[in-house]
Every structure is written in structure tokens, then in C-alpha cells.
Amino acid sequence: MHESSVATMPEPAVDLAPVNLRDLGGLTVDGGVTRTGVLLRSDDVSVMPAAFAQKMVDDGVRSVIDLRSPEEALLTGRGPLTVPGVNYHHLALTASVSMPEDISRELLSASATPELVGSWYANLLETQARQLALGVTLVAMSEGATVFHCAAGKDRTGVFAAVVLSLLGASPETVSADYAVTATRLPQLFPRLRAIMGGLMPEVPVTMQTAELGAMMGAHAASMDAMQQVLAERHGSVIEPLRRAGLSDATIAQLRNRLVVAGG
Template sequence: MQQTLTLDQAEPNLAPVNLRDLGGLPVDGGVTRSGVLLRSDDVSVMPAAFAQQMIDDGVRSVIDLRSPEEALLTGRGPLTLPGVNYHHLALTASVSVPENISRELMSASATPELVGAWYADLVESQARQLAVGVTLVAMNDGATVFHCAAGKDRTGVFAAVVLSLLGAATETISADYAATASRLPRLYPRLRAILGQLIPETQLTAGQDQGAMMGAHAASMDAMQRILVERHGSVAEPIRRAGLSDSVIALLRGRLVDAHD
């Protein structure tokens, strides 16, 4: 049986490097409010002092988008104090992409169009999980941090859904996704330290041209949005069909949007 990796076993100073606030982004009728919703790479092995600072800054809910095997490996981590709620909403069954397309996606010839198509499929297949996650954000009294391993793919999809529901432009959503690109040189060494038991070394080599899947290209998120609009009329429509109500969307706007004067 796979054992959980304790913080004592993890390498020191593994503070998140792709943690950022979703505040200040232009959306329909205003801008997103700062200090309410944060996206991140893996928070499960952060130093205890870093976790305490996040709690002191108002984090009251963690949405974990990692696969069951990832969550088993490192556990929930130090964001465990009373009053901090933890929700595991796995968007993939394993740490890698689905087996039937993994070789193509992970190849050096993988294109942003292919990555975007996988993201669109993820929105469709995990629409119920995404609807639950959006509901949790809307109903949380404090700040929420959502994360996967790198804070890029599954986290990027969740962020895109939330921003789409708030009426963000395609360019805004893609730019938020692409902001990860500048963090990749620091991100991949961190992933090697955390997920070295689960992911081949060749998939986590910073600076090596491994195709669009290992990067963070705005064109990948552009493709996801275009595909979902073509199939459903909007990025958010699959989430609405999965049960997300207008009342919850209104709560989400109330939580996340500072209206223009």
C-alpha cells in the first residue's frame, strides 16, 4: 500500500511558487475582489509557518483538485487548523492525463489545440465536480484556495470556469492561465521533489522543449474556450447543466466582484 508522505520526509522550503490571488481581473460589471479566491500549485507540503500565514490572511477553505493517488501521497498538509474546511474534488483519476491520450499530449509535438481539447473534455466530463467547487467558493465565508499539483492544468480549468461565470473576456482568462509560464523554472523542481515517485523525471525537466502540455501557452486556453463555445454556446454551460443554479452564480458574483462605481 502506498504510504502518505509526511512533511518531515518532504524537502524543506517547499512553499508554493504558483500561488496567486485572482483579484483585480476585469469581469462583467467590475473587477474580481482581492483576498477572496486564490489559485495555487500543491499546498500540501508547504512549511507550517507559510500555512499559518495563509490562515491569518483569511483562508478558510481548501479545494483540492488532485487525483486520489496524489492526495494519498502527500495528504492534506498543514492547512488543518479548526475552521479551515478541506474539500477533495478530484478532476482526474490519476496524476497523469488519461491513458488513451497521454502519449500524444506529453509528446514534444503536442500543440496548444490538443491541450485545449483535453481541457474542454475535462470541463465536460467533470462538470458536476466543477459545479460543486464553484458552489463551495460562493458559500465560503472566508478566502478559498484551490490547487492541483502545478496549479496549471486542473487549476487553470477551474479558474477559467469561475472567471467565465463572472463574465471575464476570453483574453483575460487566457492571460491568467499563461501567467504560470514565468514560474515554470521554479515550479518543475518543486514538482520533482513532491511527485518524483509518481511522474517520470523526463516529464518534469524544466527548460526542455516538451510540447504545449508542459508549457502554459495562452493559445491552449484560447482553444479550450473556443471549443466549448462551439459545442455548448459558452464555457460555463456544461457547469450549468450539471446543476449550478442562477442563485449560486449570483452568490458567486456577490463574493467575488467589486462593482464599478
């Protein structure tokens, strides 16, 4: 009897509260620091516990920018932040959850380099400049706090964060350091992603250390360094593709007004 009850005991459920949620406040930018409580980056917010979502609303979240692919958004929906008073905007930065077939195997391998990942980020920014410009406009015009997210809060979210911080005049080092914070969340992030995405999530051995991960599965500052270098060489700056996509000086000024305070 005892052995039978143990054998059928379910495994402990994974806590589905976001583990890569963080405020972009307090970072040094041109003219001051970023304001706290206005812009947050996160991993997937669509499956968080209702109580966690309610606390985010109580803390002032009024807009969600979902950067996931259509199939990811279809898989889990909008989630518990879909309540009166919170606006939802789906700005897909990739067509599917998987990488393009011709580069996915190389990017996801343990030998993937930061230069390869940075080049992919740069291409993503270039091809999705209009979507990114729209996202920036939404942040600039929104009332209350905005949370933007993808699945892990690392790649697509990292590119969007880099765009916003670059528009505010953050140094390349600040942009890359913010991206690399995700590396400290990976041990909690991978189990959460597997619980949410199932077979859509590439398997990562639970014993693998962050230093052993390839650049795509890790979060190395050098990957964001590489993206910024590629875009500087191609366009003169990270933000130039967004300007060409229609992002105006007036919107950038509005973004700064919302997000930058004197200090630092």
C-alpha cells in the same frame, strides 16, 4: 578526510513553499473587477512549510479545494492547512495522476499542440461538470478566503479558474492570460513537483527553456484559447455544461456578490 566529507554532503533541499500561488483579484470582469483576498489558485499546498500555512490562515484562508486525484491526495495528505477553522474539500477532477493511456504519450510529448491540450481541457470540463459546479458552489458559500489547487496549479486548477472567471463575465483573453501566468513559474515549479511527487512526475530536463516545452508541459495562452473555442462550438459557452449539471442562477449571483467589486 576533507574529500570524504564533501562526497557525503547532501544536496540542498528544495524549498517546498508554493511557487504558483496567486490571488485571482484585480481581473476585469462584467461589472467591475474581481475582489482581492477572496479566491486564490495554487500549486500543491499539502507540503508547504507550517509557517507558510500559518500566514495563509492569518491572511484569511478558511477553505481548501483540492482538485488532485485520489492517489495524489493519498501520497501527501491534506497538509498543514488542516487546522481548526479551515474546511477541506476534495473534488478530484482526474481519477489518477497520469493521463489516460491512449493520449498521455501524445500530450506529454514535445510536439503536443495547444489545440490538443485545449481539447483535453474541454473534455475534462465536460466530464467533470458536476464536480466543477460543486466547487463553484463552495466558493460562493464559503466565508473568508478559498484556495483551490492541484499539483502544478496549471491544468486542473486552470480549468477551474477558467470556469469561475467565465461565470463572472471575464473575456476569453483575460481567462487565457491568467492561465499563461504559470509559464513564468515553471523554472521553480518543476523542481518542486519532482521533490513532492518523485517518479510520478514526468522528467523535464533542467536546461529546457519554456519555449521548448510541448503545450502540455508548458502553459501557453493558446491552449486555453483552444479550450474556450471548443466549448463555445459544442455548447455555446464555457459555462453551459455546468448549468446543465445543476449550477443555478442563484448560485452564480451569490458567486458574483462575493467576488466582484465595482471598478476597473
